[in-house]
Amino acid sequence: MASPLRIEFAGGLYPVTSRGDGREAIFLSDADRDAFLGVSSEVVEDFNWAVHAYCLMDNHYHLLVENPDGNLWMGTQ
DSSP states (O other): OOOOOOOOOTTEEEEEEEEOGGGOOSOOSHHHHHHHHHHHHHHHHHTTOEEEEEEEOSSEEEEEEEETTSOHHHHTO
16 A cells, blocks of 8 residues: 655655565565665665665665655655
8 A cells, every 4th residue: 555645845854664565574685785775875866865864674674864855756656
């Protein structure tokens, strides 16, 4: 089920999270975590975000993203 649309403000701080289906693991190894961080760093650079904190658990992740341009929706598709 999709998350409801959120109101975005330029310069806002937003929690971004995702959990595995049925709470199943989404990261099976450190290589998976490294790949996620690599892709995430490209998205952060492409959309001019700043990640202030992150936590990668076996079955979900949390990011605290600052969004200077009000374009969070573009990078979370």
